[in-house]
Amino acid sequence: MSVSKQSVQQIVEAIGGKDNINRVAHCVTRLRFSLQDEDKVNVDELENIDLVKGSFSSNGQFQVVIGQGTVNKAYEVLLDVTGMDGSSKKEVKEESAKKLNPFQRLVKVLGDIFIPILPAIITAGLLLGLNNILVGEGIFFDNQSIIDVYPQWQGFSEIVNLIANTAFTFLPGLVGWSAVTRFGGSPLLGIVMGLMLIHPSLMSANEALQQEVIPQWDLFGFGVNQIGYQGQVLPVLLAAYVLAKIEGFLKNRVHDSIQLLVVAPVTLLLTGFIAFIVIGPLSLAIGTGITDAVMALFGNYGGLAGFIYGGINSLLVVTGMHHTFIALDLQLIAAVGMTYLWPVRVMSNIAQGSSALAMMFVTNNKKLKGTALTSSISAFLGVTEPAMFGVNIRFKFPFISAMIGAAIAGMVVAMNGVEGTIGIGGLPGFLNIFTQFWGVYFLAMGIALIVPFVLTIVYAKYKENKENNSKTSSSNKNSKKQAA
Template sequence: MGINKETVEKILEAVGGKENINAVTHCVTRLRFALKDEAKVDKEKLENIDLVKGSFSANGQFQVVIGQGTVDKVYEQLIQISGLGEATKEDVKNESSKKLNPLQKAVKTLSDIFIPILPAIVTAGLLLGLNNLLTGQGIFYHHKSFIDVHKEWKGLADIINLIANTSFTFLPALIGWSAVKRFGGNPLLGIVLGLILVHPDLMNAYDYGNAVKNGTVPHWNLFGLHVEKIGYQGQVLPVLVSAYVLAKLEIFLKKRIPDSIQLLLVAPIALLVTGFLAFIIIGPVTFGIGNFITNIVVGIFDHFPVLGGLIYGGCYALLVVTGMHQTFLAVDLQLISNVGGTFLWPILVMSNVAQGAAALAMMFIIRKDKKLKSLSLTSAVSAFLGVTEPAMFGVNIRFKYPFVSAMIGAAIGGATLAVNHVKAASIGVGGLPGFLSIFPQKWGPFFIGMIISIVVPFVLTFIFSKFKRRSSKGAIYQSEISNGQ
């Protein structure tokens, strides 16, 4: 598939011309536009361009799916042809955020914080999965783990576990870095703040529950004020709020302290004040809020597992469309910290593979359009590996009924997992390799749920396509399918 000047000019024209673009950048697979008026976009013309695999609007950005390895070349030509300057992702985010309402801005902020640390979390999840293979009982041997039988592997398993657990042990440092950077402060101070909250001199947060029961929680005595001397390992809200305070305090001080002495005063004052606030007010309050949220989610899935699985599995794809799915990453991390595993993330896997199955079915339904058939196959493979945007926006939402079929399959698969209390020890690859993050004793119901989430959408997509052909608009529909429109 060639990349020539005419093709890139067509993309530029389809999004409303260079005068309709405030800024443009790209990620691994997509062009990301901050447009003045999205109503000027000609989506039909855009998606008829061979290079374009789909398009959608999310978080105030209009995104055009091109594909890995190609998008950067298209971007270079787009910049040359349009005369627009190269923009960073921050430039596009700043332009697009002007159009968002408060809720959308809050969701976007969480997304901006957690997406940069995802590689570390997913890598940790995959390594923990490898550790599960070595240490899980009943996988290779009856009632025994691999390292029970082959003791010479224990040292290797211990090292893998140490490497994998590091991202979760020092999670506040990762969040602190990303959050302070997002809020406009020095990200290195964010790392320090996160490490302060998990300092080895503090009582580990995982021991807090038992310490409360036994009355052995350590305290500082600050002139008569007793402050609990506990860490916040695995916690999300304490470091998020503390990072916001640190960044805003740093900005406030920089505006008022002369440049010549900023190095001596800004960071020490900002860290000292934020540290005291974190241990005295922010930590205890947000720790309680985090536990409250966890208890609500756990309560729903404990008492109404079918309902919880159906709703979350069925609606997760809609959350992806709106961009709100990123907010649940914080909930997943909180669940892993508080109850030792998350039952939400496995349901996410069901939604992803369901979208892939529906897109794969469309490959057999679409008859003549080779581009769309190819897109259906490649986007299905991508979804099976955890990246659903090409399948959702390039195929399923375009025809509507595959998207609905995937939602139904994901709902049933999600309910199956919820009833069987399937949990993930960590966050991993949200597709077929996702089983590595699941506790090994729950692999059976997880694979059953995955089979349901693949077979049901695949079959329903064919069934719905038959009904479409027989509807009053059957002739028009048949023409669309034949032409790949």
Template sequence: MSDNRKSAEQIVDAVGGKDNIAAATHCVTRLRFALKDEDKVDKEKLEDIDLVKGSFSANGQFQVVIGQGTVDKVYNEMVDITGIGRASKEEIKTAAAEKLNPLQKAIKTLADIFIPILPAIVTAGLLMGINNIMTAPDIFFDDQSFVDVYENWAGLAGMINLIANTAFVFLPGLIGWSAVNRFGGSPLLGIVLGLMLVHPDLLNAWTYGAAEEVPTWNLFGLEVQQVGYQGQVLPVLVASYVLARIEIFLRKRIADGFQLLTVAPIALLVTGSLSFIAIGPITFYIGNLITDGVVGIFDAAPAIGGLVYGGLYAPLVITGMHHTFLAVDLQLIGTIGGTFLWPMVALSNIAQGSAAFAMMIIHRKNDKLKGLALTSSISAWLGVTEPAMFGVNLRYRYPFFAAIIGSAIAGIFIAMNAVQAASIGVGGLPAIFSIMAEYWGVFFIGMVIVLIVPFVLTMIFARVKKA
């Protein structure tokens, strides 16, 4: 019997047997199960399997970390052993969603919308970091930027800035595409809807507050402001849902031969009108209230805000609720020009990596755990924390708490110094390039805190536990 087949049999047994598996698929590194009863999973037996690097449950799916290249072989053996049909990721999500409560479903919906556009946002964040290095004063020269001294580079810096800003300037277009697709409509109409909300003929949202006169449309006596929604998240989310529902409604009732000429024009006209008349103004107001509330908390008590968010971000990842804060980050960037929440996310990721790295030192005689801890700590330092969190730190608990403490301390420090990121980038050591240049020194100290404190605390906790 091959090692992969033997491991597949052991995994099936550990998750409660084939009768407990409603559906199963895999991604690049993990087996994904929709289980009938997760209480039947024997985690201790599961994680004793040589190929298994960790396991966790999220959004109704039970996931087993195997590793790239091996997971598809184990999955093929598992399908052959159990006789279960091959399922797509969407089928697994559908099966898992049936077990979620309304709050979990709402969080999952936000995750499904924002995760597909993350590569564009992160790429834009990295490019903005490069632009910051070239254009910020006091990095290479006193009171001057790199392009001030070497003017020939100014054109390149300007081009990089344009490329980087595109994802944020046309953010409603990206969200519209992803949201309408998630709600069951045509993604292309979502793109058109999002771009419509930032049309250049509209008054730019960033200049709305300073405008002496706001242009309006007169709709049969009703005055509707011609205002764009640049950098706004809520207007396009709500409008996308309305557009998708109208499109689905029309497609069910209009004959196929007439759909091309009627469905899209009616759906866009109705949704567009509602967006400018009601959806936009109402959600714009709500979005500003949310922004003002978050900013107010950190203005009034930055230490408490840093302690709570810096300390609780990792537990939020376990529940999946961290995805909701991506929308808040984007709203902050669009409204005040930067986010003070995301820097704490980056430090939390680094802290998890530091705790996992300490576990590599502590368990250096355990080849399997040592290898997993090393690779997962490097992954966390580069912004991907799941292997470190679920494969190492949560498994032993005390490294997880050490990481939370280190992250909370660093969160207090950078919150009290009002550190902001100009964009969302890679949430690990490379995050410093997304931080506004004037805060680099403070953020670097925060990075040192989350590199040292979780490592030291994990070593101490291990000694105490052993004693």
């Protein structure tokens, strides 16, 4: 698809002109702007431009949805039209972050850390889903699994399971790399630090919690527990921050000629001692408390917890806070081998896609029909932003309908104690659900599909009839006046 200068110029004018743009970059589908004043944006004018499929503001950035492939051309034309220099996504993020409050900055930091490792986590979740199909009893055969009936598949299943579990087993290494990079340190040191916390010679944190006597190092008369933090998230996050700060401090003070001999060794040494003596025990206690609280909440008030979490998940996506729950999912998986949260969250993906799909049937706008169809497919595959920001939020009632459907479906999921792992969302999300829960999960998915679709269409028809009645009433009044 070609991109005209006129369309791009219209976008620039609709967002307040060139002078309102601090920086601009692009991702796979969107132009990302850091604006001086978002109040100057004319959203109605912007979204009436043929090139634009939707827009939204998130984490201090104003984002204009263009579409995959086309956005690259639009970005090049925009730079030509405005005479601006291109910026990286990182530069736009840094510029936009200046407008955020401390809580928003914390949410953004967690997002910056976990988004880069999501491909590995999602891949691991999908492979675990494949293994669930191979080892799950009663899926294809009565009280038997595929490998029970066809033992020759057992080796294949074991290799798939090993590959799938690698990302979760060495999770601190992934988080260490991403977190230290985000905090301005050396990624390689972050990997080493993360792997250091799960060294094979250390007793796992989960095992240590069940032991009366824990092996200790004698550090000049002070006992330090020999505990590793396999699958834990909080210890490596805090240790990564400490490592980056220590490394930065040393780099600014150690002469270049001996930095290689001093900075990395001293940084790892100090971080290691701080991690095992202070950070590890403290964060393990906090992580255990959070895990126990979530387990108790879903164990005692599952229906209510699922209803609330399913209902508000879309709002969490709008604010960017949904990324913080990835850490909680990973913490639960590390502690108890499953999570209650991800299965509920998937209901929100499906519900938003269903509402967007319903809008395709009720609107007469050809552009909106196309946007609704493509964005609903995206949501059904786990990416809800195009459906939410391109369609549902624009008209409000589809967004609310999706929240209602997701809340009801989430309640069904949580009431039945559905367990799973983290992975892909949307309709393929059942692959991350333990097979014994598939029946009730498919029921919940049906609710998430049907309820938002019906509510959206019913309200759209009600709104249309109301507008028609209003026009008829107004026309009758005018006729009476003319007759008089």
